[in-house]
Amino acid sequence: MRRRLYEITGRALLYGCAAVTASLLLFFIGYILFRGIGGISWRxxxxxxxxxxxxxxxxxxxKNTVFIIVVSLMVSLPLGVGAAVYLTEYARNRRFVAAIEFASETLAGIPSIIYALVGVIIFCTxxxxxxxxxxxxxxxxxxxxxxxxxxxxxxxxxxPQSYREGALGLGSGKWHMIRTVVLPSSVDGIVTGCILAVGRVVGESAVLMYTAGMSMAMQSFSLDRVAGASGATLTVALYHYAKENADFSVAFSIATxxxxLTVxxxxxxxxxxxxxxRS
Amino acid sequence: MQVLFTLCGLVAVGFVLLITVYLVISGIPAIREIGLFRFLFGKTWAAGQDQYGILPLILTSIYGTAGAIVIGVPIGFFTAVFLAKAAPKWLANLLRPAVSLLAGIPSVVYGLVGMCVLVPALRGWLRLPAGDSLLAAILVLAVMILPSIISLSETALEAVPREYEEASLALGATKLETYFRISAPAAKSGIAAAVVLGIGRAIGEAMAIMMVAGNVANMPALTQSVRFLTTGIAIELNYSQDGSLQRQALFSIGLVLFLFIMLINAFLNLVLKREKEG
Structure with a gap:
């Protein structure tokens, strides 16, 4: 009898919670599309x-979103790939590797409002x-x-280690080997990293609200003016319309x-x- | 070339040091001026009257995170067991990408839906004058931490060796008993890591809860308008004067939040390391 009860409650919990998650998902996506899709037009x-x-x-x-994606990737991509190359190809000192990996994990765990503060303190001020x-x-x-x-x-x-050994065995130098053999065969992963990074940039709002401004006016991206351009990205615009203008139909269209983009x-x-x- | 790559590697370390140093340097002056005890345990935050006590903010952050964990973890855990063990394959293949979609949706979108659906609903159900409340924030946070809890727990559950489960089934245990008494305990450190990660997410979230919590620095109560550590910074950052005590106090809140996060991260690393060794 007790075992039967266990079975019934267990099953109820499993299916119940999965159903809650699934219906939450359906409702969430459905509701956004329902309220937002009507407002999207070419204009x-x-x-x-x-x-x-x-x-x-x-x-x-x-435009602001695209600009921020391009600039932040342009700086971050060489730095990040360089750091990864150092960690996997060059690093001998285990303490050094541990320090860099710890630093990278720490950066990943810092919430965006702290980045907003840091941006305001360091870059803006x-x-x-x-x-x-x-x-x-x-x-x-x-x-x-x-x-x-x-x-x-x-x-x-x-x-594979054999690629590296093959290249070195044929008389290539280490940098030449990395440039012509190692990096080209890991391009998939680098592109995946970029896509994930783009996802984070597109979804970010707290940082940009305080460091990049909230203006909805068109900015000039010509070379002499670009340093002074400031404005809202899509997420900040959503916040602006929802919280400050209470214009929810526009907000839901941006959400759509x-x-x-997230999909x-x-x-x-x-x-x-x-x-x-697979490879 | 090697020097260049070494420098790239050191950049990450440099950034962490830079962030820490700047947060400490900017966070200390206000604490000094206000007094550490009065800053941490003062019960009123009123920038207009130069009163900067962040006890309500700290307690709200703790209660809010705890509430989100209490609601989000069980739902997430059972969903993960369902996905990893009980679900038919087609359903799991449909749900999994949907859950990761939920993880990628920007937090302002959660805030928007919370504002337009949850807040009016709470106002109606509980007959409140306004629905912006700690409860609304907890519910939004619970939904937001769900995807990370589900996907991390699922990974942990899937890593449990099949032999454990087969042995349990062969001894006459039912499938459900096997999931809960064999698989889940074997995956417990991965699930613990999921919970800690969820805590980190919840305590660091700002934008979504800024849209549903009302943002008045009351002592936390479920149906009251409240202000978290994160929203405490966010709500005044754009309006405070550069160099004023108010702005410096915001930096001090940032320092306190940073310490919380570092503590949680250290704990997470500990759990993950134990998992690697165990």
């Missing part, structure tokens, strides 16, 4: 907000960048570094776009990850 995506015409557009936010897209991008460089280090490192580890990012990352595992 919404391709213009800036215009008070005169009474129209809403998020092109500036899209100490380096006098003010609240600009540049300051935001540089703060995000620190934030996505561990992501890139980790996935590059994982894929470097899967490169973010949802679609694309997740699928491409897991597709590449699976390809990596």
């Amino acid at each position: 919404f995506l391709s213009t800036a907000e215009s008070v005169i015409n009474g129209t809403v557009g998020i092109l500036p936010a899209i 100490a380096l006098k960048l003010q609240k600009t897209l540049l300051a935001g991008s540089l703060t995000l460089v620190i934030m996505i570094l561990p992501t890139i280090i980790r996935s590059t490192q994982e894929s470097l580890k899967t490169v 776009i973010l949802l679609i 694309i990012i997740n699928f491409s990352a897991s597709f590449l990850g699976r390809k990596l595992k």
Whole structure:
């Protein structure tokens, strides 16, 4: 009898909790699409907000997001790949490796509001960048570094030792071997790392709200003005519309776009990850 | 070349040192001026009257995180057991990517849905004057930590050697008894790591709860409007004067939060190391 009871409650808990999770998911995604998809049109995506015409557009936010992704990856990618190469190819000193890995784990565990503070203290104030897209991008460089280090490192580890020995045996130098043999065969992992990093940048809001500004106006990205450009990314724009304008239909439309971007990012990352595992 | 790569490796270490040093340097002055005891245990935070006590913020962060764990961990754990052991393959293959989608959704989206669905619902059900409350924040946090708890616990459960389960089944235990009495205990350190990671996530989240918690620095109560450590920083960072005591006090909150997070991370590393060795 007791055993039967155990069986029944156990089963109820298992299926019940799984059902809760599944219905939560369905409701969440369904609700966002339901309220947001109607507001998305070509004009919404391709213009800036215009008070005169009474129209809403998020092109500036899209451009700002792309700018931040590009700049932060441009800095973080070489640093992260370099660190991973050092860790897997060059490092001899075990203490050194432990210190770098610990640092990277620590960076990964720091919440974004702390990064926001650090960005405000270091980039906006100490380096006098003010609240600009540049300051935001540089703060995000620190934030996505561990992501890139980790996935590059994982894929470097899967490169067979025999490749390295073959290249060295044919008389290649170490740097030549890394450049022509090791890095090309781990490009999948590096790209996966970039995609995950893009995901973090797209989803980030706290850091950018305080370091990159909240303006919804179109920014100039010409070379002489770019250092002064400041504005909202998609997530910050969502916050702005929801909390400060109480314009929920626009907020849900942005949420829908973010949802679609997340789906694309997740699928491409897991597709590449699976390809990596197979090889 | 080697020097260049070594430098790249050291950059990560440099960043950690930089963050720590800057947070300590910026966080100390306000604590000095206010007094450590009055800062940590003062019960009122009112920037207008120069009162900076963060006890309500600390307690709210602790209660909020605890609440999210109490709700999120059981649901996450049972879902993970379901996914790893009991679910038919097609269903698991459908649910798994959905859970990882949930993990990737930006936190402002959670905040938005919380604001538009949860807050009005709580106001109606509990007959509150306003639905923005600790309870709303706890529920949002519980949903947000769910994906990391599910995926980490599932990985741990799947790593349990098949022989353990087969032996248990052969001895006459039912499938369910095997899941709960053999598989789950064998995966316990992985599940513990999932819980600690969830705690870290919950205590560090700012934007989503800023949209549903009301942000008044009350002592925590379930139906009250509350302010967390994270939202305490977030809500005033844009409005405080550069160099003012208020802004410096925000940096001090950041330092306190940073110490909390480092403690949790150290604990997580300990759990993970034990798992590697065990």
